[in-house]
Amino acid sequence: MKYKAIVRPEAEDDLKEAFSWYEDKRTGLGYDFLLQVDAGINFINRNPEIHPIEYKGTRKHVIKRFPYKIIYLVEEEKLIILAVIHGKRRPDLIKKRIDSI
Numbered sequence: 001m002k003y004k005a006i007v008r009p010e011a012e013d014d015l016k017e018a019f020s021w022y023e024d025k026r027t028g029l030g031y032d033f034l035l036q037v038d039a040g041i042n043f044i045n046r047n048p049e050i051h052p053i054e055y056k057g058t059r060k061h062v063i064k065r066f067p068y069k070i071i072y073l074v075e076e077e078k079l080i081i082l083a084v085i086h087g088k089r090r091p092d093l094i095k096k097r098i099d100s101i
Contacts, residue, residue: 003045003074007081010097014084018068036063037084040070048074055091056098058082071097 007015015037023030040063044051051059061070063084071083071094082097 001077003048003077003079005041005045005079005081008083008097011081011083018066018084018086022066033066033068036065037068037070039064041079041081044070044072044079048079055095058094058098062087 015034018033019030021030022033040061044061049059051061053059058071058073061072063069067087068084069087070081071085073080073082082101083094085093
């Protein structure tokens with residue numbers, strides 16, 4: 001079954017921030033980051049329930065090559081991307097986002 005990926009505005013902001021940071025470090029690195037995120041979302045789309053359920057039904061996928069993770073929910077035929085954050089970020093940031101849904 002193919003799921004529809006919905007990227008929440010907060011996750012889009014995460015992506016823009018990380019893209020800018022990596023692009024400032026080296027030209028093209030931001031695009032490499034986005035490619036890895038896209039590959040992660042495609043993997044999740046093919047295997048949405050491969051990752052264990054965590055806080056309030058969320059799941060996380062660790063991105064290859066970069067220390068980031070995709071936090072998402074599986075609801076019916078939708079993948080809701082809540083965040084794309086650095087692995088060292090405080091978990092309470094995600095809890096706030098999830099609790100506000």
